[in-house]
Amino acid sequence: MDTLLVLPILIPLATAALTLIAARALRIQRALSFAGMASLLITGVVILLHVDEHGIAVAQAGGWAAPYGITLVADRLSALLVTAAGVVGLATTVFTGFSLDRRRERASFYPLLNVLLMGVCGSFLTGDLFNLYVCFEVMLMASFVLLTLGGTRAQLEGGLKYLILNLVSSAIFLTAGGLLYRAVGTLNMADIAEQVAAYPDTGLMDTLAMLFLVAFGLKAAMFPFFFWLPASYHTPPPVVSAVFAGLLSKVGVYALLRTFTMMFTGHLAFTHTVLAVLACATMIAGVLGAVAQMEIRRILSFQIVSSIGFLILGLALMSKIALAGAVFYLLHNIVVKTNLFFLAGVIEKLRGHGDLRRLGGLWRERPVLSVLFLVSALSLAGIPPLSGFWAKLVLLRAGLEGEWYWAIGIAVVVALLTLYSMTKIWALAFWKDAPPNEFAFTGRERDVREKSARRAMLPVVALTVVTVAIGFLAGPIFEMALATAEQLLDPSQYVTAVLGGVS
Amino acid sequence: MESWLAIVVGFMYAAGFFMLLRRSLMKVIIGLSIFTHGANLLLFTAGNVTRVGDGVQLPIVPHGAAALTGAYADPLPQALVLTAIVISFGIQAFALVLVRRAYQAVGSDDLDRMTSTDTEEGALLHELPRRRGSVRGFLPWRRTRAA
Numbered sequence: 008m009d010t011l012l013v014l015p016i017l018i019p020l021a022t023a024a025l026t027l028i029a030a031r032a033l034r035i036q037r038a039l040s041f042a043g044m045a046s047l048l049i050t051g052v053v054i055l056l057h058v059d060e061h062g063i064a065v066a067q068a069g070g071w072a073a074p075y076g077i078t079l080v081a082d083r084l085s086a087l088l089v090t091a092a093g094v095v096g097l098a099t100t101v102f103t104g105f106s107l108d109r110r111r112e113r114a115s116f117y118p119l120l121n122v123l124l125m126g127v128c129g130s131f132l133t134g135d136l137f138n139l140y141v142c143f144e145v146m147l148m149a150s151f152v153l154l155t156l157g158g159t160r161a162q163l164e165g166g167l168k169y170l171i172l173n174l175v176s177s178a179i180f181l182t183a184g185g186l187l188y189r190a191v192g193t194l195n196m197a198d199i200a201e202q203v204a205a206y207p208d209t210g211l212m213d214t215l216a217m218l219f220l221v222a223f224g225l226k227a228a229m230f231p232f233f234f235w236l237p238a239s240y241h242t243p244p245p246v247v248s249a250v251f252a253g254l255l256s257k258v259g260v261y262a263l264l265r266t267f268t269m270m271f272t273g274h275l276a277f278t279h280t281v282l283a284v285l286a287c288a289t290m291i292a293g294v295l296g297a298v299a300q301m302e303i304r305r306i307l308s309f310q311i312v313s314s315i316g317f318l319i320l321g322l323a324l325m326s327k328i329a330l331a332g333a334v335f336y337l338l339h340n341i342v343v344k345t346n347l348f349f350l351a352g353v354i355e356k357l358r359g360h361g362d363l364r365r366l367g368g369l370w371r372e373r374p375v376l377s378v379l380f381l382v383s384a385l386s387l388a389g390i391p392p393l394s395g396f397w398a399k400l401v402l403l404r405a406g407l408e409g410e411w412y413w414a415i416g417i418a419v420v421v422a423l424l425t426l427y428s429m430t431k432i433w434a435l436a437f438w439k440d441a442p443p444n445e446f447a448f449t450g451r452e453r454d455v456r457e458k459s460a461r462r463a464m465l466p467v468v469a470l471t472v473v474t475v476a477i478g479f480l481a482g483p484i485f486e487m488a489l490a491t492a493e494q495l496l497d498p499s500q501y502v503t504a505v506l507g508g509v510s
Numbered sequence: 511m512e513s514w515l516a517i518v519v520g521f522m523y524a525a526g527f528f529m530l531l532r533r534s535l536m537k538v539i540i541g542l543s544i545f546t547h548g549a550n551l552l553l554f555t556a557g558n559v560t561r562v563g564d565g566v567q568l569p570i571v572p573h574g575a576a577a578l579t580g581a582y583a584d585p586l587p588q589a590l591v592l593t594a595i596v597i598s599f600g601i602q603a604f605a606l607v608l609v610r611r612a613y614q615a616v617g618s619d620d621l622d623r624m625t626s627t628d629t630e631e632g633a634l635l636h637e638l639p640r641r642r643g644s645v646r647g648f649l650p651w652r653r654t655r656a657a
Contacts, residue, residue: 137590144597151604155611159636163612164624167535170605174542174598175530181549181594188587189556238627244636 011057012066012079014050015089015128018043019096023121033113040100040117047124048093055086059487063494063504065134073506074198080134080505083491084334088131088261091341094473095253096124098466102349103246105462106356111157111244119156120250123149130258134505136184136194139262140177143226147173150255153247154239165239172235176225183218190215197505200269200498209274216271216278220285223266227259229319230288233312237296240311241304245352248304252311253345257337260318267322268330268495275325283323287414290316290421297428303351303361303436306428307344310387313421314340320414321402329405330492335485336398339386339477343395346383346470350376353467354436356460359448363432368441376464377437379471384433386474388426394477397485515555522548535609535619542605546598550591557587 022043029035058064058081068077081089103116126146133139155166188194190211191202206212221232228236236256240248263282271278293313300306318340321333353376354369355361370377386393389400399422406415448456477484494500522544529541560566560583569582613619616626 137593141593141597144601148601148604151608155608157636158611160615161626162636163608163615165627167608167612167624168627170608171530171538171542174601174605175545178546178549182552185549185553185556185587185590242627242636
């Protein structure tokens with residue numbers, strides 16, 4: 008059991024090292040990265056099956072008992088997210104090989120991608136607050152370099168904004184962790200959950216909860232802290248945006264889910280009301296930004312912010328069905344967001360830009376691409392029977408059951424505006440005729456770009472199949488999400504698995 | 511001792527935030543550095559700052575006893591501080607190089623002039639100048655001639 012839980016961290020680390028050794032041989036790097044991501048995906052599925060059968064899995068590093076040693080824990084949520092990370096990693100590796108320019112690809116792209124995945128999987132699996140901080144930093148360090156790789160002016164500027172805000176967040180996280188350690192004398196999350204519940208001074212715990220909210224909210228791009236995301240996510244090559252959109256901001260949401268379902272559950276009336284208000288503000292701010300933009304990837308960046316709002320709303324409602332909706336939405340969103348950024352990358356490959364005012368006629372020229380885009384866009388907007396519809400339906404039902412009518416009203420309006428901004432991309436880039444004097448690539452340049460775009464459709468098709476599958480297999484997946492929510496709502500399972508269980 | 515350290519930590523947070531709000535990038539980075547050091551010092555303080563003597567023990571359970579009885583300095587936060595210092599050192603080194611490169615690309619370290627991520631429309635912001643050759647001068651920590 009121990010080795011199985013270490014693998015999602017070990018595999019990307021080993022792959023990163025091997026790809027670094029093979030720095031001069033691009034094909035070997037691609038093959039290695041592909042193999043690494045595929046085995047990560049398989050490991051994720053194995054962990055998921057194991058957790059499904061035997062309950063929460065725990066690995067104590069070096070055999071040190073729980074509150075003292077380093078603990079890795081996989082409950083259903085962690086296992087699901089590691090699997091999703093494997094899917095995104097695999098698709099990204101394939102898409103990189105087909106779409107990224109050689110110079111960037113050669114400049115240690117694959118090692119960085121694998122280190123990023125290591126940090127992401129580590130954050131999902133760790134059962135220790137300080138290790139969570141370390142995994143965050145590993146992930147951030149890789150993301151800083153990925154974001155600025157190539158060093159164009161916009162990338163450097165976007166990278167700076169991203170870096171500064173994330174460093175502030177890390178320092179606040181460290182502060183909160185230090186104060187919490189002083190108060191309860193432990194860093195093991197299961198132990199913290201028990202100690203916080205028994206702590207006499209609830210005011211102090213509320214303060215700490217808010218510090219964690221700020222730290223993770225900055226990472227997740229929650230309402231007052233989201234400005235760095237739309238300022239940086241559209242600057243790097245599309246494949247980098249895709250993996251950031253799919254995984255990075257979701258890690259912040261995961262940390263919020265963990266903290267506010269397990270540790271700070273003593274004062275729901277305060278903490279979760281704050282969460283609900285911020286969630287609604289996040290949704291509105293994100294979707295209004297998306298409506299105002301005229302470039303594909305900028306629209307999608309603001310849509311990330313908006314969907315973070317939906318996820319946090321599910322957490323704020325804090326009922327079984329709401330959390331299940333949030334988990335379902337998380338899985339759906341990881342796949343769909345990555346795919347939409349891939350599609351934006353294909354369009355930029357074909358036309359050389361993603362500006363809606365100068366695009367057009369893609370429907371006539373590329374019907375397959377258009378249909379694939381339509382599936383993902385409608386899925387994000389929540390049109391039945393695609394995956395986004397079920398996720399939103401469940402969240403809305405949870406809101407009605409919890410009598411959060413104002414939040415539901417906002418969510419419905421935001422969903423409509425999401426549909427509007429997606430149809431805007433559809434109408435302007437695909438449906439309308441190409442502008443008369445549109446710049447077009449010619450000769451060899453065009454052939455190279457068309458070939459690369461055709462090949463890059465492979466991961467797009469694969470992810471679209473996954474999206475459609477999530478939509479049509481909504482029943483079984485929702486049952487899995489319900490089981491996940493049950494585990495989240497009952498932290499005692501996690502606590503006994505870590506502190507009392509024999510690994 | 512602890513209250514003095516707490517005051518110092520508070521002062522460092524205030525100074526760090528003040529510097530973070532400045533327009534000059536260099537000052538922002540210095541502010542970040544002060545802020546992170548404040549956090550490190552806070553972690554250190556959280557571990558009970560005491561000296562051995564006067565009933566204060568080393569944090570080692572004596573032979574035959576089951577647990578520590580008197581006051582002791584907790585060694586764990588000190589280990590955490592070491593890790594945090596190493597991490598923040600690495601990231602600040604990267605941040606400094608990034609500032610230098612951004613300064614070269616923009617020609618200013620004024621944050622108000624770094625708006626091309628918001629204002630440049632339509633262009634592919636990551637498109638590289640068409641140039642064949644090695645990777646030198648291409649990684650973010652190396653200088654490019656064509657900027």
